[in-house]
Amino acid sequence: MEIDSIKSVYFIGAGGIGMSALVRYFLSLGKVVAGYDRTSSELTERLNAEGAAIHYEDDCTMIPDSCKDKAHTLVVYTPAVPQEHSELTWFREQGFEIQKRAQLLGTITRSRRGLCVAGTHGKTTTSTMAAHLIYGSHVGTTAFLGGISQNYGTNLLLTDKSDYVVIEADEFDRSFHQLRPYMSVITSTDPDHLDIYGTPEAYWESFEKYTSLIRPDGVLIIHEGLEIKPQVQPGVRVYTYSRDRGDFHAENIRVGGGEIVIDFVHPEGTVKDIRLGVPLSVNIDNGVAAMAMARLAGVTDEELRAGMESFRGVERRFDFKLKSATKVYLSDYAHHPAEIRQSALSIRELYAGRKVTAIFQPHLYSRTQDFYREFAESLSLFDEVILTDIYPARELPIPGVTSQLIYDNLAAHVQKLMISKSDVLATVEAKKDELEVLVTLGAGDIENYATEITKILKN
Numbered sequence: 001m002e003i004d005s006i007k008s009v010y011f012i013g014a015g016g017i018g019m020s021a022l023v024r025y026f027l028s029l030g031k032v033v034a035g036y037d038r039t040s041s042e043l044t045e046r047l048n049a050e051g052a053a054i055h056y057e058d059d060c061t062m063i064p065d066s067c068k069d070k071a072h073t074l075v076v077y078t079p080a081v082p083q084e085h086s087e088l089t090w091f092r093e094q095g096f097e098i099q100k101r102a103q104l105l106g107t108i109t110r111s112r113r114g115l116c117v118a119g120t121h122g123k124t125t126t127s128t129m130a131a132h133l134i135y136g137s138h139v140g141t142t143a144f145l146g147g148i149s150q151n152y153g154t155n156l157l158l159t160d161k162s163d164y165v166v167i168e169a170d171e172f173d174r175s176f177h178q179l180r181p182y183m184s185v186i187t188s189t190d191p192d193h194l195d196i197y198g199t200p201e202a203y204w205e206s207f208e209k210y211t212s213l214i215r216p217d218g219v220l221i222i223h224e225g226l227e228i229k230p231q232v233q234p235g236v237r238v239y240t241y242s243r244d245r246g247d248f249h250a251e252n253i254r255v256g257g258g259e260i261v262i263d264f265v266h267p268e269g270t271v272k273d274i275r276l277g278v279p280l281s282v283n284i285d286n287g288v289a290a291m292a293m294a295r296l297a298g299v300t301d302e303e304l305r306a307g308m309e310s311f312r313g314v315e316r317r318f319d320f321k322l323k324s325a326t327k328v329y330l331s332d333y334a335h336h337p338a339e340i341r342q343s344a345l346s347i348r349e350l351y352a353g354r355k356v357t358a359i360f361q362p363h364l365y366s367r368t369q370d371f372y373r374e375f376a377e378s379l380s381l382f383d384e385v386i387l388t389d390i391y392p393a394r395e396l397p398i399p400g401v402t403s404q405l406i407y408d409n410l411a412a413h414v415q416k417l418m419i420s421k422s423d424v425l426a427t428v429e430a431k432k433d434e435l436e437v438l439v440t441l442g443a444g445d446i447e448n449y450a451t452e453i454t455k456i457l458k459n
Helices: 017-028 042-049 086-093 101-111 123-135 172-178 200-211 282-296 301-310 337-350 365-379 404-409 421-431 446-458
Strands: 008-012 032-036 053-055 073-077 097-100 113-118 142-144 164-169 183-186 219-223 237-241 249-256 259-266 269-275 319-323 328-332 356-360 384-387 415-418 437-441
Touching (some): 008 017, 008 086, 017 032, 017 101, 042 053, 073 101, 086 097, 113 282, 123 142, 123 164, 123 282, 123 301, 269 301, 328 446, 337 365, 356 365, 365 404
Parallel strands (some): 008 073, 032 053, 113 164, 113 183, 183 219, 328 437, 356 384, 384 415
Antiparallel strands (some): 249 259
């Protein structure tokens, strides 16, 4: 189905961060947009206010008549939705064209030049940073982001200045194999989603397959030292990057006074004195990758400097909710051991000498089973760890797999506590006088408590 022939689009799982960008995209094209999500959220309410019609019961009678013409209605679903979902089943039985979110993004990359960012972690910040650099330059780009940009308050950017489109390339369920990138960054390949892939080797092989999908006139920008061997087509230019080596890297790194300033080295020269708008160590790597992609897309050195300084980050990615002389609170989406390690090291660097407490909600039984030792090792970089029960998302419980596995493997020096998720606010209230720097970690619904936690700490 060609996009021009589509009159209505029905989204099953409309409230997901990736799906909601597509909801907004089709609204911007003037299409009728409706759909289902399991629960109401601030994001789904905003989508309804913008013109979508989203409901929260799996009920075929709630599908609007405008979405029942199979010749002109596209149905889009997220892999997190179970195959037995009754609305999805109805559309399937009626013979509608049904696509996964990734298939639809793949269609878009076939008609435009896709600037894609893949990797176990870092892809949301890096893609949002690259989108900000290019969107704010003379070049311009459309962007489907994996988080809400703090600069724009949305996960969708639109332009008519170029045919570039920035997309976060998700390896879950091999979704990124649907894409046909013009240019791609690969940030990291720490094994994850082993419930899908089975082994680290299969995970790495999936990334190698992804590199083979880059267009022959395209570009691969890959982090130094990854476990994969790119399988690019003839004609694809391959560059390396990292914090301190590679075709693109940083030099003359200056950290102090709450700021990070770097010189950005690229194959044609150096851009001096780039100030990071979000001054975290991890954003040196992310920034080098984003600037590499932006510069290869035509962004000037002066535009790079201005864009990096004005970048404000992504909601839930090292997202400061409170900064005062005595209390700091931030929310971070980190849900993989490598991400938690980076989060801990960045906080330690910013707040050396202060007690740092982490509240962690593990995400998925399978991930906890595969990596509980690694989780415990990363979490042991904090002074105090408060563990909640596992957020199941799409999974059923696995016998014997609970947060206790992580708890029992935390280092001896760590103060530790295990609580029910429903006790998070009461725990923060009871400990508020002793909390100095607090971070909530996880990809589940721990974020729902962020506003109340902020209020407690402010008081």
